[in-house]
Amino acid sequence: MNRQDELFAAYLDGTITAAEERELAAWMAGSAEHARAFVEACLREQQLTAAVRASARRRSVEIVHQRAAEPPPSSRPSKAFRRLLPLAAAAAVVAGWMGWQVWDPSPVAAYLSGRLGGVTVERAGEKLSANEHQPLSEGDLIQTRTGGAIVSFAGEDTRFDLGADARVRVRSLRGRKEFQLLSGTVSAEVAPQRRGAMLWLTDDARAEIVGTKFTLAAAGWFTRLDVTEGAVRFSRHGDSEPTLVKAEQFAAADVQGTTGACSIDEFETAPWSVPGRRTPGFEHVTFRSNRLDREIGVNVMLPPGYDRDRRGGYPVLYLLHAMNGDEHSEAARLGTALRSAMEDRRLPPCLVVAPNSGPAFPREPMFANVMVARELTRFVDSRYPTRAQRGMRVLCGLGYGAQQAVILSLFHTDVFALGCAVDDTLRGGSPGFRRLGIHHRPRPRIQPQLLLLHTDDHGDDARALADFLNETGVETDVTALAARHLDDEALPTVFVEALATRLQLLWNRPNAR
Known part of the structure; x- marks a missing residue:
């Protein structure tokens, strides 16, 4: 295969890089014959795709979006589309002769069907009750209730099944089908698409379908994409280049960045329990999580004079624990300082429980949260002599674990009295997280409390997040630690000092509950 054929194949497969696209554009710009060869290759691909579509089974797409915010629409062309402009310009030399266009500007006919009771379409500020074969227009906001709805497309074997309480914005039906999942669940069967013909957006990321079967999960504070067939171009908003995620790979994006393509198998087989190691001062136990269908490893420190x-x-x-950690990570790092504080009576005697909360960016983040907030706390209360009430439970995390601590403290206010985050990774709060915080405003009788501890690296982020949380009614304090970063040797001592002061006030007050 010569270089020209390699570039054609990469373009048609959707795996071409930005550098290769520039090389292909330059090659076509040099000769009308080259541009004609490119057009002919695209025509052959169209004919082959049409033949395959007639006999191929539908491709299933499952999209799960627990919560996400809507970024403001942009009038600028996407980066991927701008990169294609040189190719389109070169192909236009012979487009009239061939009667073919690289990008079809005609709108796609889309409509609603199914059991549409309670389904509404908000259009130009007016909320309409949906009816059978309700035509859809760009800008429409579809909202379902208990029954869901179906979005179908004229002349194409593709459908989206909107679940209960789903909110989907129709961003574009001209040139490509572009949708934004704001909340709820969408299951889809997608006919083979040409490159760039379909795009799904979440608060954190974008997924351009190349022809695939995938799962997209957006929790409001991160987005995860799993691909089981084909490939998807995945990028965080603001990234200059997308990540090509191929079959049996996943990628995730949050306010910090994108993970890159990783093996799904390696992620799924990552241990949630590491019983082979022992951490001095802790006993290692396990329990079964029904939510995650896994054995969860836990290290427990018993207080002096237990x-x-x-x-x-x-x-x-x-x-x-922080990212890439396990049940031993923070137990080993903080255990000695915590025990010393209890022995000196600077910290009230307490159980210290360090669970394995799994790898970062789980496929079902809400399940992982429920494991900690419900299953783990029940297990500890049943095995040890605890004061099994909200006022006697404090949740603390470092790094990625700090992000979890903030989320759990906000959404499980009946379980934890205080959430403590050390250098959280929310970076002041993404739009999706902020929308979540507003949606889950605290109930008047159960007020969450947060303590944001930060090293020298994260002061601005901590203050920005605290300002937002206080505005939403969440009592949030910020304290600077005399440490440069999370790996500073001074961190265990200064962290325990700051935490002990707060816990003395919380656990020694009368009628704590």
């Missing part, structure tokens, strides 16, 4: 029959039980401090 009395299993202690009247009233002990309060509990839960520690969530």
Whole structure:
């Protein structure tokens, strides 16, 4: 295969890089014959695709979006489309002769069907009750209730099944089908698409379908894409180049960046329990998570003078590890300082529980959160003499674990009295997270409290997040630690000092609940 054929194949497969696109554009610009050869190759691909579409089974696409915010629409062309402009210009030399266009500007006819009770379409500020074969227009906001709805396309074997309480924005039906999933669930069967013909957006990222079967999960604070067939061009908003995620790979994006393409198999087989190691001062136990269908490893430190029959039980401090950690990570780093603080009576006697909260960016983040907030706390309360009430539970995390601590403290206010985050990775709060925070405003009788501790690296982020949370009614304090970063040797000492001061006030107050 010569270089020209390699470039054609990469373009038609959707795997061409930006550098290769520039090379192909320059090659076509040099000769009308070259441009004609490119057009003929595209025509052959169209004919082959049409033949395959007639006999191929539908491709299933499952899109799960627990919460996401809507970024402001942009009038600028996408970066991917701008990169294609040189190719389109070169092909236009012979486009009239061939009667073919690289990008079809005609709108796609889309409409609603199914059980449409309670389904509305908001258009130009007016909310309309949907009816059978309701035509859709660009800018429409579809909102379902209990029954869901179906979006179909004229002349194409593609459909989207909107689940209950779904919100989907129709961003474009001209040139390509572009949608934004704001909340709820969408299941789709997608006929083979030409490159760039379909795009799904979430708050954090964009997924350009090349012809694929995939799962897209957006939790409001990150987006994860899993590909099982074909390939998807995945990028965080603002990235200059997309990541090509191929079959059996996944990628994730949040306010910090994109992970790149990773093996789904390696992620799925990552251990949630590491029983082979021992951390001094802790006992290692496991429990079964029904939500995750996994054995979860937990390290538990018993306080000095531990009395299993202690009247009233002990309060509990839960520690969530940073990215790429496990149940031993923070136990080993903070255990000595925590025990010393209890022995010196600077910290009230308590159980210290360090669970394995799994790898970063789980496929079902809400399930992982429920594992910690519900299953783990029930397991600890049933096995140890605890004061099994909200006021006696504090959740603390470092780095990625700090992000989890913030989320869990906000959305499980009936479980934890205080959430403590050390250098959280929310970077002041993405638009999606902020929309989540507004949607889940605290109930008047159960007020969450957050303590944001930060090293020298994260002061601005901590203050920005605290300002937002306080505006939404979440009592949030910020404290600077005398440490340069999370790996600073001084961190365990200064962290425990700051935390002990707060826990003395919380756990020693009368009628704490």
